[in-house]
Amino acid sequence: MGILGSSYSFSCFRAEVPEGLTDVSGWVVRVLSTHSFREEVEGLSKRIGWTSPFEPFSPQFDVASSILGDFAIFSMRIDERKVPRALLKKYLALEELKYMEEKGIKRLPRLVKKKLRERVEFMLLQKVLPVPTIIDVAWDLEEGIVYFFSTSSKVIGEFQGFFKRSFEIMPEPLIPYTMAEGVGGPDLLRGLTPDSFVS
Amino acid sequence: METSPTERGAVERLREMEFLGAEFLTWLWWRCEAGGGLFSIPSVGDVFIQFVKLVRLESGTQSNREMVQCLGRAAQEMKEAKIGLLLGKKVARARLVIKTETITMEVTISSKALDFHGLKIVSGFDDTLEEVTAIEGARGLVLLKLNVLKEARLIIHSIFDQFISRRLDAAVWAREKKGVREWILSLST
Structure with a gap:
C-alpha cells in the first residue's frame, strides 16, 4: 500500500x-x-x-x-502486457503447422521457428491488455x-x-552495508566478519 | 541485464555484509529487554522501543540456513525465539513498537535491507491539525503522514548508527558483546 x-x-x-x-x-x-x-x-x-x-x-x-x-x-x-504461456503455445503450434503445410516441409529450421515465435508473440501482445x-x-x-x-x-x-x-x-x-560505510568508511568495514554472541 | 565484474563485486560485498543487520536487530532486542529500550534520537527526542508479536531468527548462510519464527503477544513470551538465540541464531525480522513523545507506531524491520514493513500509526496522530487542514484534500494528510514515516526512518537509522559506531570500535564492541551474551545466557534460567 x-x-x-x-x-x-x-x-x-x-x-x-x-x-x-x-x-x-x-x-x-x-x-x-x-x-x-x-x-x-x-x-x-x-x-x-x-x-x-x-x-x-x-x-x-x-x-x-x-x-x-x-x-x-x-x-x-x-x-x-504478458502473453500467457498456454496461449502462446497454442497459436505458435498453429502457425508452425500452417507454415510447414505451405512450404511442404516436415521440420522447421531453428531460425524460422524463432521468427514465427516472435511474430506470434507480437500479434498476441496487441490483443492482451496491459x-x-x-x-x-x-x-x-x-x-x-x-x-x-x-x-x-x-x-x-x-x-x-x-x-x-x-x-x-x-x-x-540505505541498507546496513551502505549505512555502515557512511559511519565508518570502507576501510573500517574491510575485514569485518560475523560475530557470535554466544561463543 | 548483464552485470560488470565491478558490479558483481559490489553485490558480493553487499551479501557478505548482510550479517550487520542481523547483529543490529539482535543487539537492539538486548537493548530493549535488558536496557529498558530508551534511546535518545537527535531531532526527535527520547524514544521508547519494544519488541512485540513477531520475531524471526536465522542462522547459517543461504545453503544451510535455519530459521525459527515466533508469533506471540509480547517478546517476553517468545521462549522459542530465545532458545534460538542460545543456539546462536540472530534476529532476521522483528515487529517493533516505537513510542515518541507524541506518536506510537508499530513496524516490522527486516535485517537484510533494514526496510520497513506494515508501518501503522497506533496512536497520537491528529489529522485535525491546522497545518493539515490548511492544505486541500488528501494532500495535507499525506504530508503529515510522510513526516511520521520520516521520523520512523530517522529513529531506526539513528539507532543503527549508534550500533555501528560501537561495532566498529573493538574495545567498545567487546563490552557490548559481553552484555548481549550475558543477557542471552540469562534466558536459559
Whole structure:
C-alpha cells in the first residue's frame, strides 16, 4: 500500500539533489513532466513513467501538485502486457503447422521457428491488455532521502534504473552495508566478519 | 541485464555484509529487554522501543540456513525465539513498537535491507491539525503522514548508527558483546 493507505511498507534510498540548482522544485517538476507516463504505444510489452499518486490513471499528470512541503511525491507506473504461456503455445503450434503445410516441409529450421515465435508473440501482445502497477515515491528534497513504497527487489531494480534515467542520479539503497560505510568508511568495514554472541 | 565484474563485486560485498543487520536487530532486542529500550534520537527526542508479536531468527548462510519464527503477544513470551538465540541464531525480522513523545507506531524491520514493513500509526496522530487542514484534500494528510514515516526512518537509522559506531570500535564492541551474551545466557534460567 502506498502514500494514501493506512499501513506503509517502504525502502529508503539516498538521492541528493544536484548542487547549485536555484529552483529545485521547478527542476523536479520538469523532469517528472519529461518522463511522465504516456499511454501505450502499439507493440511495446512494457511501459514505464511517472504519474500522480492521487490520479495515477489520468492522462494528464498535474506535476505542479507533486511538490508538498519538503517532499516531491509521485508514483512509478509500469504497464506490462504478458502473453500467457498456454496461449502462446497454442497459436505458435498453429502457425508452425500452417507454415510447414505451405512450404511442404516436415521440420522447421531453428531460425524460422524463432521468427514465427516472435511474430506470434507480437500479434498476441496487441490483443492482451496491459496490467498496471503503481508504486508511490516520496522524495525528501531537503534531506536527500527517497521513500519508495515497495520492498520487492525486482521492482526496486526497475525504480533505480528509471530514477537514474530521469534525474541522472542513482538512488543508493540505505541498507546496513551502505549505512555502515557512511559511519565508518570502507576501510573500517574491510575485514569485518560475523560475530557470535554466544561463543 | 548483464552485470560488470565491478558490479558483481559490489553485490558480493553487499551479501557478505548482510550479517550487520542481523547483529543490529539482535543487539537492539538486548537493548530493549535488558536496557529498558530508551534511546535518545537527535531531532526527535527520547524514544521508547519494544519488541512485540513477531520475531524471526536465522542462522547459517543461504545453503544451510535455519530459521525459527515466533508469533506471540509480547517478546517476553517468545521462549522459542530465545532458545534460538542460545543456539546462536540472530534476529532476521522483528515487529517493533516505537513510542515518541507524541506518536506510537508499530513496524516490522527486516535485517537484510533494514526496510520497513506494515508501518501503522497506533496512536497520537491528529489529522485535525491546522497545518493539515490548511492544505486541500488528501494532500495535507499525506504530508503529515510522510513526516511520521520520516521520523520512523530517522529513529531506526539513528539507532543503527549508534550500533555501528560501537561495532566498529573493538574495545567498545567487546563490552557490548559481553552484555548481549550475558543477557542471552540469562534466558536459559
